[in-house]
Amino acid sequence: MITLTIDDKKVEVEDGSTILRAAQKHGIHIPTLCDFRSLAPYGACRVCLVEIVGSRDSWISASCVYAAHEGMVVKTDTERVLKTRRMMLELLLARCPDAPRIKEMAAGMGIEESRFPKQNDDCILCGLCTRICAERMGVGAVSFANRGSERKVTTPYDKHSPICIACGACQVVCPTNAVDLSEVTSNVPRPIASEYDMGLAGRSSIYIPFPQAVPKVAVIDRDTCMHFLNGVCESCAEFCEAGAIDYEQEDQIEQVDVGAVVLAPGYEHFDPDMKKELGYARYPNVISSMQFERLLSASGPYLGEILRSSDQKHPKRVAWIQCVGSREVDRNYCSSVCCMYATKEAIIAKEHQPDLDCTIFFIDMRAFGKGFDAYYERAKELGVRYIRCYPSSVKEVPGTKDLKITYMKDDGDITTEEFNMVVLSTGLRPPKEVRELADKFGVKLNEHGFADTQGFAPVETSKPGVYVCGPFAGPKDIPETVTEASAGAGKAMALLKEQRGTLITHKEYPPEKDVSGQEPRIGVFVCHCGRNIGGYADVPSVVEYAKTLPNVVLAEDNLYTCSTDTQQRITELIAEHDLNRVVVASCSPRTHEPLFRDTCRQAGLNEYLFEMANIRDQCTWVHMNQPEEATRKSKDLVRMAVAKARLLEPLSKGTLKVNNDALVIGGGIAGMTAALNLADQGFKVHLVEKEQQLGGNFRHVHSLLNGSDTQRKLNDAIESVTSHPDISVYMESLITSAEGSVGNFKSTVQHNGQSTEVSHGAVIVATGAEEYEPTEYLYGKNSAVITQRGLEEWIHEGRPELKNARAVAMIQCVGSREEARPYCSRICCSQAVKNAIAIREAQPDTQVYILYRDIRTYGLLEEYYRQARAKGVLFIRYQEDQKPEVSANNGALEVSCVDPILNKPIRIDCDVVVLAAAIVPGDGVDEVGKLYKIPLNQDKFFLEAHMKLRPIDFANDGVFMCGLAHCPKSVDESIAQAQAAAARAATILSKDEIELDATISEVVDANCDGCAYCIDPCPYNAFTLIEYMYQGSIKKTVDRDAALCKGCGVCQATCPKKGIFIRGFRLEQLGAMVDAALIGE
């Protein structure tokens, strides 16, 4: 190592380093144009001039080619240096007056115009292109030719190079964008498409796959990397200061012994290239729905702007075509999610561009999920146009590259419209590699390549112990996927209950130092993060500044504060200097706070006596061209962190003993399944059913489309539940009161006037739903007007009224999808199809009509819709504003409606009318909601913690739900959700105690006057107003349930009297940071 002085700063570098590298390593900025880390120094641009101070005189030299030596003195910003550098830039600017980087560099030195005559060249002869081509790519396709003023970069004989590999390295390094590859080679460069941006943008060969990648580290694409292709380049290794590039890395094969496997390989989108007639890949403005998602994303190719790739212009009219790759002869399933994602894309596109005209071409609008129909209606209100037609082709308009779609209107007329962009709503299909995976595990696949699961076992494969979740078992949306994921975990946990917790190891920590009453002694560690911070801010001066701050007893800089050796050093320094607060100024607490907190714990310091200043992500990385400002802001951020650190207090995570029993409310198929899974996992379960019998709605289900034996399943479930030693069943019982929170609930079960108190750690709400009792279509007035459930009984019993019927008319959406109940009941379409097929199979002479608004046989149910049509069931669509009418004449029934295509009335004479009655929430949901503080949505179904990601949980911990209480769903979906709820509950019940957050609210009783302002805003109902006697009078205050509080701090911001605060985010602590920001250096 040698030591030299640059700008009065002593710096240490390795022998052989140039002055430029030495300066760069220590954050001293020297501008340069011809330097590139992985290339040998060249000294062409002369911008990096510095003054070298000798013993007698000083001289100007290019720092990039001058070797540093022991004791040398270098100045980078003397007037002489700046004057000479300005001259060099003026000459360069005269040569290339339009090169942005030179203009910017010149402007930075105060030069707007060059005094020399302009040459309008674009090459500064820096040689980066020739050097990278020869030195790194080993090709040498371009080189310098001629001498003096004739010197230029070119190929031999100015002809296309026969050896150029069109790798594009010359283009990447050129500081003036002077390289035109088409002049160099006849090879066409092959851009590397970004997989994440769906080919709408490019990426490099070494890259971080996407912003949310875990772990967020770069990977090398061996198929395009020049090193792996030709054994050359290795530039990235020169750039990576952490030395993390390892070209020798190989796949490692590891063996793990497991007792169960959950397969979740996801899905692929249908390749729209296979639909040539829709123009994908032929016309630039026909894109896939996933590409459109990327366009909408703020991190997408155009930063969230919707632009056409053909001309980078905003489209004015966008059309979506649904069912691309779904509901076809050879892919006869519905992809379940496309109707809603297209609707969502249209709504978001209109948020981006309010005047955007959005049109969706669809077959049936399958908005069958919870809240979906309301969303669909909202899209229509926002002006999204829905056209019920599958256009057969898309044609490009020459010149404008707009697209013509020809389609049939509702009235049967054919018309053609032009759009600026067409989005293909591509369907879901199993990933290609999945067949191999399935073979390995011996799992059967169905005809479409999805995992073949059986009825009542939605997450079980043909191989015991191998479970499946997500779209691998058929197309599905996020909530169902998340549900099945938990269900798979639940099944695996039941299988492996003996092994639970056996692989857990606990880390040992030294006892915690008592720092109470001590004056703060703060240690500040400022990270260089290689060059990420040190390259832009003056880290040593930040350290010197930190030393001047109150209570700071130690400050130092580290190359990487997060490295293992620095962690060790911090631990030692905490002991050596008796530090009782630690501040690290580096990157984001979101990524690194846990690491540094752990370091504090290793040193016996309470982990909450730690604070971070984010001087990388929120300072040097965003002020890369402003080193002075970045340094000043870093000092400010450190001062703010120190100000907060002085007020930090040791905090501890409370623990809560957990009762390991569960309560399940509702003994339908969902409740029974949940209870059985929990009991199979080894927990004691209290199952409460209000009726005289178990089974709920499932008692009335006599068949399923997949042929499963429902009544056998019902009897098996009842038998298992009632005979299970760990399940206590309470029949004809209700919960009348409940108290407590996660881990420790107490509920009162009432039966025949007798009350039993039940203690439990978690509760599963499976209270079910009911069939709507229609008031329309003569229901209740004419005995031949029945519901689908009634029809199922008739089919099961072989009722003569049905056997003798010549025609049966089914009316869909009775009580659903209308003002009073604006939701879809989800299962009625498939129920109608099921019953229609049953009738047609048993009595081929009985005609069956289904009057529908949209047929919503989603997912793999689509196959049965096709079967029903093949068996001659007649489907007639009606519109919401022209509902069918039912009349009775002398015992015969007549159904009339208007066919929207013919626009003519239709009359159907029939003997039986079957109504697809809605699923409506059960009685008593309000009471259950109040008891366990769980909300209902406007349709009176229970409202989950998150519509997509937490479909089983509530905001209140320890309470879960499954089955129809959540929303209408099929038997198998209820079973999956029940298994999932059991798995979710087990995450609590499997522990003896749960750790509570430390940074939660704390009431200051002395300040609280019981005004109760904080009680209602608390999203978790964590507060109760209490009264107690204090000095002879009643004192009011609030009591906070530590198990419920999540530390959001809404209470702190609501309290007018500082009567409550959030630990670690007290007003005083936040205020101290603000004050510190305001006082300046």
Next chain:
Amino acid sequence: MANEEFEPLIIGFCCNWCSYAGADLAGVSRLQYPPNLRIVRVMCSGMVHPNLVIDALTKGADGVIICGCHLGDCHYLDGNVKAENRKEAIELMLEDFGVEPERFRLEWISASEGPRFAKVIREMTESVRALGPSPYRA
């Protein structure tokens, strides 16, 4: 600074889950914005007491911005709704203190909106710069 142009000082309260992460993403993406912002990390935009905003602005901050998750995306269900409900009260109080309401902003920025974070801070810095120094600046 070579010239004497006014450089505003802006305090930003960013929620841990969305906007602080959005600020981090702006950094990871190397999106440049003016160095006038000083971020105070809070767990939720709903945690920021109006007094924190008023105090900052009456002690000399030239601007204050609270950033939270988009409505409907709050990590704590609806803390951001509560932050929004307080906005009007804060503006009324600022009026009493003689502080232009434009010095205070409430913005929703998600964890994936690095570009939006940079844009909002750029705009905020310029709008506060146009207003000139806070009347309470020492």
